[in-house]
Amino acid sequence: MQVHYGLDKEFDIRNPVITTGSFDGVHVGHKTILNRLRRSAREVGGESVLITFHPHPRKVLYPETAGRNLKLINSQREKIKLLKTTKLDHLIIVEFTVEFSKMSSADFIRKILAGKLGARKVVVGFNHHFGHNREGDYEYLYELGRYFHFEVEEIPQQDIDNEAVSSTKIRKALRDGNIQRANAYLDHHYIIRGELQKGDRELQINGFPTLSLPVAEDTKLIPPDGIYAIHIISGNKYYRGMIKVRRPSGAGSEDSCDINLALHLFEYNNNLVGQTATVYFHKQIRDEAIFTNGYDLLSELQEAREETDELIY
Numbered sequence: 001m002q003v004h005y006g007l008d009k010e011f012d013i014r015n016p017v018i019t020t021g022s023f024d025g026v027h028v029g030h031k032t033i034l035n036r037l038r039r040s041a042r043e044v045g046g047e048s049v050l051i052t053f054h055p056h057p058r059k060v061l062y063p064e065t066a067g068r069n070l071k072l073i074n075s076q077r078e079k080i081k082l083l084k085t086t087k088l089d090h091l092i093i094v095e096f097t098v099e100f101s102k103m104s105s106a107d108f109i110r111k112i113l114a115g116k117l118g119a120r121k122v123v124v125g126f127n128h129h130f131g132h133n134r135e136g137d138y139e140y141l142y143e144l145g146r147y148f149h150f151e152v153e154e155i156p157q158q159d160i161d162n163e164a165v166s167s168t169k170i171r172k173a174l175r176d177g178n179i180q181r182a183n184a185y186l187d188h189h190y191i192i193r194g195e196l197q198k199g200d201r202e203l204q205i206n207g208f209p210t211l212s213l214p215v216a217e218d219t220k221l222i223p224p225d226g227i228y229a230i231h232i233i234s235g236n237k238y239y240r241g242m243i244k245v246r247r248p249s250g251a252g253s254e255d256s257c258d259i260n261l262a263l264h265l266f267e268y269n270n271n272l273v274g275q276t277a278t279v280y281f282h283k284q285i286r287d288e289a290i291f292t293n294g295y296d297l298l299s300e301l302q303e304a305r306e307e308t309d310e311l312i313y
Contacts, residue, residue, distance in 0.1 A: 001083060001084045001087075001088050001089060001090065001091055002089065002090050002091070003080060003091045003093065004090065004091065004092045004093070005093050006092075006093070006094065006095060007092070007094060007112060007116055011116065011117055011118075013046075013047050013049060013089075013090055013117065013118075014045070014046055014047050015041070015044050015045055015046025015047065015120040015121075016046060016047060016049045016090075016117050016118060016119050016120055016121075017037055017040045017041040017044065017046050017047070017048055017049065017119075017120060017121040017122075017123060018037075018049040018050075018051060018113060018117060018119050018121070018122050018123070019033055019034075019037050019049070019050055019051070019122070019123045019124060019125075020050070020051040020052070020124075020130060021033075021050070021052060021125075022052060022053065022056060022057070022167075023050065023052055023079065023083070024056070024072050024073050024074055024079070024167045025073035025074060025167050025170050025185075025186055026074070026079060026082040026083055026086070026186070026188075027073075027167065027170060027185055027186045027187060028185065028186065028187040029166065031086060031187060032155065033123065033125055033155060034048070034050070034086045034088060035086075036123055036153070036155055037050070037088075037123050038086075038087060038088070040121055040123055040153060041089070041121075044120050044121060046120050046121070047089040047090060048088050048089045048090065049088075049089065049090040049091075049092065049117065050083065050088055050090070050091050050092070051092045051094060051112075052079075052091065052092070052093055052094070053093070053094050053095075053096040054076050054093050054094075054095060054096060055096055055219070056070060056072060056096070056219070057096050057101065058070050059219065060096050060097065060098060060101065061098070061101055070219065071171065071219060071220065071221035071222075071256065072217075072219050072220060072221060073167060073170055073171060073174070073186075073190070073221055074191075074220075075193065075216060075217045075219075075220050076093070076217070077193055077216070078191055078192070078193045078278075081191075081193065081278065082188070082191075085188075105130055105140060105141075106144065108130060109141065109144045109145075109148065110144075110148070113148075113150070114148035114149075114150065119148075119150040120150055120151070121150055121151040121152070121153060122141060122145065122150060122151070122152050122153070123152075123153045123154075123155065124138060124141065124152070124153070124154055124155070125154075125155050138152065138154045169185055170182050170185045170186060171221055173185065174190060174221055174223050175221070175223070175224065176224075177223050177224045177226060177284045177287060178284075179223065179228065179281045179282065179283050179284055180282075180283055183281070183282075189280035189281055189282070190223075190280075190281045191278050191279060191280055191281070192213065192215070192220070192222075192261070192278075192279045192281075193276070193277070193278045193279070194213050194214055194215065194216055194276070194277070195213075195214070195274065195275070195276050195277075196211045196212070196213060196234070196263070196272050196273055196274065196275055196276075196277050197211065197212040197213070197214060197273060197274075198211070198212060198273055199211045199212045199262055199263070200212075200262055208264050208301055209264065209265075209268045209270070210244075210262040210263060210264050211262070211263045211265070211272060211273065212260070212261065212262060212263075213243075213261040213262075213263055213277070213279065214257070214261075215256045215257050215259055215261065216257075217256070217257075218256045218257045219256065220256045221256075222245060222256055222259050222261075223245060223281070223284070224245070224284075224287065224288060225245050225246050225247055225287070225288035226244075226245055226284050226285070226286050226287040226288050227242055227243070227244050227245075227284070227285045227286040227300075227301070227304045228242060228243050228244075228245065228281050228282070228283065228284050228285060229242055229281075229282040229283045229284075229285050229307075229308040229311050230242060230243045230263070230279050230280060230281055230282060231279075231280050231282070232263065232265065232277045232278060232279045232280065233277065233278050233280070234272055234275045234276065234277035234278075235275060239265045239266070239267050239269070239272075240265070240266045240267065240308075240309070241263055241264050241265035241266050241308070242263075242264055242285065242304055242305060242308045243261055243262065243263050243264075243279060243281075244260075244261075244262045244264075244301075245259065245260075245261060246259070246260045246262070247259050247260075248260070261279075263279065264301070264305070266305070266309065282311060283311060285304045285307050285308055285311075286300060286304050
């Protein structure tokens with residue numbers, strides 16, 4: 001998959017078959033659209049293209065209302081990693097600004113889909129809207145497609161309904177700590193990706209060596225405080241373990257970059273410090289708990305480890 005940042009460059013894409021959207025989570029519903037996109041590209045001897053936006057439009061258009069506390073399932077780096085697994089040919093990441101949001105649907109079609117990219121076909125989900133004030137819809141896209149000589153395909157409502165999943169449902173499951181439900185909606189594990197750092201020295205002395213995983217983007221949605229069964233992949237190597245999520249005392253639940261993520265790996269490897277890793281969440285083992293002393297904490301961690309060890313083979 002080729003990743004392109006912005007629309008300023010010249011594109012050399014063969015018979016582009018294009019879709020647009022946020023695709024936060026890259027969940028099973030998104031995969032329905034991407035599978036159709038890839039199949040359509042093969043039929044016309046073309047290449048599949050997804051145009052997505054960063055930051056999320058709501059963060060830009062409604063910074064004090066709908067976008068203020070919006071948390072996303074994936075960081076941009078995580079979304080790129082997940083999209084690569086779908087065998088998409090091209091990902092175009094467009095910086096979303098207030099100025100860009102004022103582009104009319106007609107100009108988006110004329111300047112970008114037809115002019116810049118030379119679309120052969122555009123695939124959209126049921127009830128898709130685009131352009132300034134979401135004024136563009138399938139019918140309008142179809143009419144202008146005839147003028148600019150590209151095809152338009154709308155995925156039928158029943159196909160979308162059969163994958164009755166939305167990013168909103170997934171976010172709710174994650175906020176509730178229901179990792180297994182979120183994973184089922186996603187059709188893959190919820191992930192956090194970042195660079196591993198040194199962990200808590202006190203826990204290491206007491207037999208629980210840890211690594212710390214800073215959250216890179218403040219828009220990243222992090223599950224509730226607690227202990228979770230995980231595995232990680234770093235440098236193509238697989239490690240089982242668990243992660244303790246803890247928000248600082250007095251901090252709001254939305255302060256993602258301040259959240260402490262402590263990983264304890266069953267096959268601990270200190271050489272992982274400074275390495276990039278992807279953490280795959282399996283299940284919440286313990287919810288938030290307040291420990292009056294270190295013994296209670298270590299006892300709880302030991303029980304959680306035994307349970308996790310049985311869960312992840």
